[in-house]
Amino acid sequence: MYQTIVVEKTAGVAKLTLNRPDRLNSFNVQMHEELQQALDDIATDGESRCLLITGAGRGFCAGQDLSDRAVSSDQDTPDLGVSVEKFYNPLIRRVTQLKMPVVCALNGVAAGAGASLVMACDIVIAARSSSFILSFAKIGLIPDSGSSWHFARAIGLPRAKALAMLGEKLKAEQAEQWGLIYQVVDDEVLSDKANEITSYFAKQPTEALAHIKQLVHSTFDNTLNEQLEKERLLMQHLGRSENYREGVAAFMEKREPDFKG
Structure with a gap:
């Protein structure tokens, strides 16, 4: 069905693999069009409760195919x-x-807009050998695809400006220490760790997780009082859900909950 990506769906997890390994999975028009179609399908298929994004071959994504x-x-x-x-x-x-939830299994380099895609994910698990490069300035451009937004919020203005202006490689372990990503693991266990997390999410209350990600995103735009009100409204809504009822019942009965999407 697709030529530049691979989509697999198993037990509530949709796995999307960027699949142009000969070009370090760099973006071209065809890949963009296939990504749009695949993400729309995953969002509406009624079965996917978590998305895993990774790259084929030795790199995650080298950004735009120049x-x-x-x-x-x-x-x-x-x-x-x-x-x-x-x-x-x-x-x-x-x-x-x-x-x-969107999980990224970062294998190899994420450069330019490839780094932007990584930062758009909710949880990033990185192979120890992987790295980031904000390479835009090296060809006379500025960070796009949300890089200027995500990097500044994750690691602060001084580091974000330095990475963007110098275009230096940031290794995965340093990215973890700076708080840019969630966790670094040895290369050989990257897939297992990512599958462990996505399998967990596929059994959790999907609607609540979706609201968590949006709630955390909104903290940079809201005052404390606005955020408190948003939390109140979401608690009111989710407190009436079947998943909340099931979660409480499972806790009281000392069993695993059976959450629905």
């Missing part, structure tokens, strides 16, 4: 704003607004 929009001195330059508006911004919005 050969897909190469220009010479005698050509008109492309309108990169159109590319961002049509492909990259919708991709980041789809991932961050997906009503289920």
